[in-house]
Amino acid sequence: MVKRGRILAFFLVVLLFGNLMGFTTNGILKNIKLGLDLQGGFEILYEVKPINENQKVDRELLLSTVSALNKRINVLGVSEPIIQIEGNDRIRVQLAGVKDQEKAREILSTQAKLTFRDVFDQKLLDGGDLEEGGATQSFDDKNRAIVTLTLKDADKFGQVTQQILSMKPNNLMVIWLDFIDGVDSFAAESQKDPNQQKYLSAATVSQVLNTKNVMISGNFTIEEAKQLADLLNAGSLPVELHEVFSTSIGASFGELALHDTVVAGLIGIALIYLFMLLYYRFLGFIAVVALSIYIWLILLVFDWMNAVLTLPGIAALILGVGMAVDANIITYERIKEEIRAGKSIMSAFRAGSKNSFATILDANLTTILAAVVLFFYGTSSVKGFATMLIISILVSFITAVWGSRVLLQLWVNSRFLNNKIGWFGVKQSQVHNINEYQAEELVVQGPFAKADFIKHHRKFFVLSGAMTVLGTIALLTMGLNLGIDFASGTRIEIQAPNQTLTKDVLTKEFTDLGYEPEDVTLAGDNNEMSISRFVGILSKEEIAKVKAHFVEKYGVEPNISTVSPTVGKELAKNAFKGLMFASLGIVIYVAFRFEWYFGLAAIVSLLHDAFLIVVVFSILQIEVDLTFIAAILTIVGYSINDTIVTFDRIRENMRIKKRVKTYDDLADIVNKSLIQVMSRSINTVLTVVIAAAALWVFGAESIRNFSFALLVGLVAGTYSSIFIAAQLWLVWKAKSLGRTKTKPKDKEKDYDPEPQV
Numbered sequence: 001m002v003k004r005g006r007i008l009a010f011f012l013v014v015l016l017f018g019n020l021m022g023f024t025t026n027g028i029l030k031n032i033k034l035g036l037d038l039q040g041g042f043e044i045l046y047e048v049k050p051i052n053e054n055q056k057v058d059r060e061l062l063l064s065t066v067s068a069l070n071k072r073i074n075v076l077g078v079s080e081p082i083i084q085i086e087g088n089d090r091i092r093v094q095l096a097g098v099k100d101q102e103k104a105r106e107i108l109s110t111q112a113k114l115t116f117r118d119v120f121d122q123k124l125l126d127g128g129d130l131e132e133g134g135a136t137q138s139f140d141d142k143n144r145a146i147v148t149l150t151l152k153d154a155d156k157f158g159q160v161t162q163q164i165l166s167m168k169p170n171n172l173m174v175i176w177l178d179f180i181d182g183v184d185s186f187a188a189e190s191q192k193d194p195n196q197q198k199y200l201s202a203a204t205v206s207q208v209l210n211t212k213n214v215m216i217s218g219n220f221t222i223e224e225a226k227q228l229a230d231l232l233n234a235g236s237l238p239v240e241l242h243e244v245f246s247t248s249i250g251a252s253f254g255e256l257a258l259h260d261t262v263v264a265g266l267i268g269i270a271l272i273y274l275f276m277l278l279y280y281r282f283l284g285f286i287a288v289v290a291l292s293i294y295i296w297l298i299l300l301v302f303d304w305m306n307a308v309l310t311l312p313g314i315a316a317l318i319l320g321v322g323m324a325v326d327a328n329i330i331t332y333e334r335i336k337e338e339i340r341a342g343k344s345i346m347s348a349f350r351a352g353s354k355n356s357f358a359t360i361l362d363a364n365l366t367t368i369l370a371a372v373v374l375f376f377y378g379t380s381s382v383k384g385f386a387t388m389l390i391i392s393i394l395v396s397f398i399t400a401v402w403g404s405r406v407l408l409q410l411w412v413n414s415r416f417l418n419n420k421i422g423w424f425g426v427k428q429s430q431v432h433n434i435n436e437y438q439a440e441e442l443v444v445q446g447p448f449a450k451a452d453f454i455k456h457h458r459k460f461f462v463l464s465g466a467m468t469v470l471g472t473i474a475l476l477t478m479g480l481n482l483g484i485d486f487a488s489g490t491r492i493e494i495q496a497p498n499q500t501l502t503k504d505v506l507t508k509e510f511t512d513l514g515y516e517p518e519d520v521t522l523a524g525d526n527n528e529m530s531i532s533r534f535v536g537i538l539s540k541e542e543i544a545k546v547k548a549h550f551v552e553k554y555g556v557e558p559n560i561s562t563v564s565p566t567v568g569k570e571l572a573k574n575a576f577k578g579l580m581f582a583s584l585g586i587v588i589y590v591a592f593r594f595e596w597y598f599g600l601a602a603i604v605s606l607l608h609d610a611f612l613i614v615v616v617f618s619i620l621q622i623e624v625d626l627t628f629i630a631a632i633l634t635i636v637g638y639s640i641n642d643t644i645v646t647f648d649r650i651r652e653n654m655r656i657k658k659r660v661k662t663y664d665d666l667a668d669i670v671n672k673s674l675i676q677v678m679s680r681s682i683n684t685v686l687t688v689v690i691a692a693a694a695l696w697v698f699g700a701e702s703i704r705n706f707s708f709a710l711l712v713g714l715v716a717g718t719y720s721s722i723f724i725a726a727q728l729w730l731v732w733k734a735k736s737l738g739r740t741k742t743k744p745k746d747k748e749k750d751y752d753p754e755p756q757v
Contacts, residue, residue: 006414010407014289021296028303033080035310035384036096037702038258040251042105043094045086045567049240057089057239064238065091072107082308090244096308101248102544107230109241114232116160119170124160127232129153135232137225140217145225147232149214158210165205174202175216244564248543250557253495257311257700265318268694272321272687279683280332282423283408287328290404294324297395302388312385312627315695315703319710320392322691323367323638326684327400330645331356333680339426349412353405359648360401362593363641364393369589370582374633377578382630389634448678453722454671454730460723464608471615478618483625484561488568489518490534493559494550501530513549523701537562575629579610582636590644597732598647602640605725609639609716616712627706635713638688642681642721649673650726663734670730674722685718
């Protein structure tokens with residue numbers, strides 16, 4: 001008898017979440033903060049240097065510098081800046097949405113220290129005597145630009161003027177501005193010597209002045225006077241700041257990247273939904289409902305965390321949808337398997353849900369491990385990707401493992417689905433009643449039922465070995481096309497809307513500006529974008545000059561990134577550390593959850609996948625940047641996901657078979673385990689491939705290489721899970737049995753003989 005109340009409960013739950021999502025999604029999207037790569041802005045990593053020999057750069061001084069930078073940012077009016085201390089002597093500043101980037105850069109790092117002195121250079125007052133925000137740009141009686149100051153103490157100024165009066169005839173008050181490691185935009189000479197004092201003005205003191213108001217004149221332009229007032233209001237910096245890394249992104253680039261990536265995401269998600277509905281039918285419908293709730297929850301959690309959404313973060317969200325559906329596929333395939341074994345819908349649901357849980361848990365934990373390593377060793381944009389990936393995995397565990405099962409359980413318990421195996425994508429001809437004896441014999445079904453993956457395992461090893469040798473030769477002869485993240489230098493991205501760029505024209509443009517690009521690469525559908533790299537690091541003044549030129553030429557502010565050699569080496573070292581730690585953590589986890597042979601086979605498989613991605617990038621000479629490292633670590637986490645699905649089935653079948661005495665017994669278990677997981681392996685990787693392919697084809701230019709690396713890694717990961725990891729385990733495990741392989745006639749041709757152990 002059909003229990004309609006449970007079906008009604010299902011639709012009420014769906015309706016409830018649908019309404020909740022409809023009323024809140026728009027507000028959530030408006031609340032989420034966009035990173036500088038999506039709305040323009042810049043990021044700078046400063047190395048903190050002491051002003052004098054007696055100063056020591058310690059935690060207290062770094063905190064004082066952060067406080068001073070905060071004051072300067074307040075002058076700029078930038079909302080929600082990000083300032084972080086890194087290591088023992090570095091500070092990273094991110095300003096998203098800042099309108100005048102060049103002015104912001106100058107105000108941040110220019111050491112503007114105001115002093116009032118007598119003619120004998122004795123300091124009488126300094127910037128600390130000003131009221132907070134006490135400097136303003138104004139005009140004198142002749143309409144000339146001046147700066148007016150408001151002092152804290154009128155009596156103190158009276159004492160100073162009285163002291164100067166006593167020095168007649170040298171009764172002058174001289175106002176100086178000390179510039180350290182900054183750009184003095186008020187005079188051309190200051191650009192020649194950054195460590196100097198600039199004379200602003202001198203006034204004759206004829207009487208004692210008990211006033212708080214002081215005027216500074218000095219033939220300023222209005223812009224110069226305003227900038228001086230801003231610098232004085234920001235206060236002096238307690239240290240020198242040297243740029244060692246910077247990224248500047250124009251607003252139009254951010255808007256374009258956001259638009260393209262959102263479109264790519266919608267296309268990818270729609271294709272995943274379509275695939276699930278066509279292949280898994282009713283189960284696919286349940287998955288689509290759960291995935292929709294999953295996406296809403298991801299955005300909601302991200303909003304609650306007050307996190308910043310970056311371009312790699314959106315990519316992680318889209319990939320997360322593909323990875324979230326994996327848990328559904330693993331569960332659904334197990335349910336279909338149980339139905340084919342002759343179990344009722346309710347029994348198949350319970351058995352499939354129970355048997356798939358451990359696999360899903362192990363797969364998700366290893367992927368989280370790789371994401372955590374990414375977070376600790378990545379830069380800001382990579383951290384954004386890792387954060388979103390971690391949230392995606394955790395939320396998907398709730399929606400896919402718990403949410404979708406609750407929804408499906410309502411239908412199963414209603415008994416409406418009894419005998420409707422077609423709703424699960426299973427044909428009646430595929431159902432076989434398997435008795436206890438047959439279950440121990442590991443009966444396999446489906447399109448791969450007659451496949452023999454073990455027979456050719458030596459050929460797979462030879463193929464992978466040959467690819468490794470050829471890949472090593474390619475790396476030694478061609479090397480990697482390292483981006484400035486690792487090779488250091490300057491990278492300039494130019495956008496010319498509705499125009500077609502050429503290498504010759506761009507090279508001439510840079511030559512006229514006095515720069516020689518190392519290489520120029522064209523991008524975009526009509527070559528309307530270009531990426532140029534330079535060996536040296538452009539200074540703030542040079543960056544400002546380049547920006548001004550191309551804004552005038554094409555009307556769009558270019559993106560400019562600089563990386564010092566020191567930071568480039570550190571990024572490369574951290575990338576290597578990240579890969580090693582992720583691999584080590586995964587192999588330890590797999591060894592703990594399974595056994596050491598599984599762990600060793602897994603690490604060989606992971607290194608195989610990572611190496612193959614590197615080789616492809618070397619042969620095609622695609623630029624290697626930080627997102628490439630993020631892609632490799634993502635593949636390391638995801639590849640083990642598929643490998644664990646295979647290992648978990650081998651372990652389960654070992655328990656069923658119980659008696660494993662020879663190599664043939666072991667080979668039979670491995671081969672049938674591979675047959676059983678083949679469909680889910682293909683389907684799980686296919687959903688992530690759909691997401692990655694959508695990002696590659698339709699996404700922003702800046703994450704195209706990242707998406708391509710993912711595609712290569714996904715294909716390599718599927719191959720290695722089936723043909724490398726499982727087969728290596730078979731060879732190593734067989735040696736541990738300590739028995740001689742049997743040679744029955746019907747199997748003599750199926751398996752290559754193994755040496756006696």
